[in-house]
């Protein structure tokens with residue numbers, strides 16, 4: 024097989040579930056960096072969000088000014104807290120994910136990350152799930168607050184010989200980001216959005232999960248042709 028293309032993967036809801044450690048970490052890191060308690064971390068919506076956007080909206084809701092320095096402080100604390108939490112409780116990896124990544128790598132497809140997570144927490148989640156070695160490039164939530172723009176950055180980092188042509192995610196925002204960058208949009212319903220909603224959002228292919236590696240690879244390769 025000689026495909027000469029790269030595939031971009033979202034992290035949360037697509038490859039793994041970090042068991043909610045991010046929510047608590049967001050509350051603690053926000054209070055440390057902004058010196059004010061965020062009233063209700065339970066109502067934060069992480070689905071398809073980017074970390075930069077989330078923290079800016081939290082500051083706005085608390086009527087505190089956000090600055091680059093405060094955001095950097097927040098991201099540093101967030102990184103420490105999430106990494107510490109994931110060393111104790113490993114993320115839940117969805118069925119078939121390691122097998123799928125292994126086979127795509129073996130087929131010669133470079134894999135990249137497109138995520139709303141900031142760079143260190145993205146790699147922390149991948150490393151604690153032992154799937155970090157499958158990925159060779161990526162773009163992250165501390166590089167832009169808009170997922171479509173992060174996707175554009177990820178595309179620019181794909182190896183020149185194997186341009187990124189497909190993105191796999193779990194939310195309508197992933198599909199929108201893929202489409203606005205002329206990528207094939209594959210959606211997987213392992214996250215919080217149903218297969219019906221993902222199909223309605225315009226995905227080129229919707230999978231319930233990756234448990235059937237053979238069938239998943241076959242469908243992906245067909246779309247890459």
Ligand SMILES: [Mg+2]
Pocket residue numbers: 033034035036037071192193194214
């Ligand atoms: Mg996701």
